[in-house]
Amino acid sequence: MDEQAFRLEVRQFIHKHFPEEWRFPSYRLSLRKTESWQRMLHEKGWGAPSWPREYGGMGLNPYEQIIFQDEMDKAGVNIAPNAGITMLGPLLIRYGSEEQKKSYLPDIMSGKTIWAQGYSEPGAGSDLANLRTSAVLDGDHFVVNGQKIWTSFAHEADMIFLLVRTDKDAKKQEGISFLLVDMKSPGITVKRITNISGHSEFCEVFFDNVRVPQDSMVGAINKGWSMAKSLLGSERITLGSPKIAKYPLSLLKNLAEDKGLFADPVFTSRYTEIKMDVDDLNAAFVRFADVLRRGEELGPEVSLLKIWITEAFQRVTDMLVEYAGEHGCVDEMLVLSQGSTLHPANQYFISRPSTIYGGTNEVQRNILAKAVLQLPG
Structure with a gap:
């Protein structure tokens, strides 16, 4: 299947099966609340997009993973990361015993075990x-x-x-x-x-x-430290996923269209600049994701992803609060004319700790300085 056909299939599946009341929530939804969605993905054969096919995954290449997530973001799917799918599953595939793989992987993929x-x-x-x-x-x-x-x-x-x-x-x-x-x-x-x-x-x-x-x-x-480092690499590529900024960026676009902000050249310039930064991240993300797909270890340069996207995330939410006007400073849901909803303050609050969790961005910069640029410590 070519990329455009795959994109269309994903879009149609989401449109048909993802509940309307869950779209564009003011905060990310939990796996428990949305477990029926994971079951539907599993029944479709889409439970684990990045896992190899021999373990029941989709075996998507990094470009296809980007397409898959793009369509989720456009549809307003904002669900907390599935640690079993994104972190533990790949680790068990690589380091787990055959008995552990048989015991845990199927229930991770189906959503039975969170x-x-x-x-x-x-x-x-x-x-x-x-x-x-x-x-x-x-x-x-x-x-x-x-x-x-x-x-x-x-x-x-x-x-x-x-x-x-x-x-x-x-x-x-x-x-x-x-x-x-x-x-x-x-x-x-x-x-x-x-x-x-x-x-x-x-x-x-x-x-x-x-x-x-x-x-x-x-x-x-x-001997857990080598696995811990491997999993941290997976965590940092998860925390460096373009989706982290793409979702609030889609909210900013909805707000801009609702308020006619694209007629303002200053707003358009700022929006285009940050959109290009996020789009550029796609190329870097694909490179790192391909390393994982080949079963190789991520190097210290993966820290770049986490720094790049979390700081872009904060810039997007800064703009959300600024351009939402008085609605950006109160605890209320803003309903836009096209039917989507937005809580600017919540998005702002959610973005603040993103530069701290998963290893602070200051620590990530030290990693890059020492391990990549070979600067003195």
């Missing part, structure tokens, strides 16, 4: 190797104690993948392992965090003597 990511901790965010959550082997189980924070939608998750410290005496990167944990396990407590927009998608997760079967470890004990 996964959370247990990485960041108090004092171990951008410097993840400082993590302190421990896992001590006791018979055929690990006993996990500690805390994770900024865990998106942990309150809705069925499972969580964790980085844990299994050797407190080893160098900090060498004593880390990768565990898969059932969120219904005794000893797990989830506390939601309310953010500045009034939503509570982030959580703290506490582990108090949580027993995890030994066969829930991915890879060898104390």
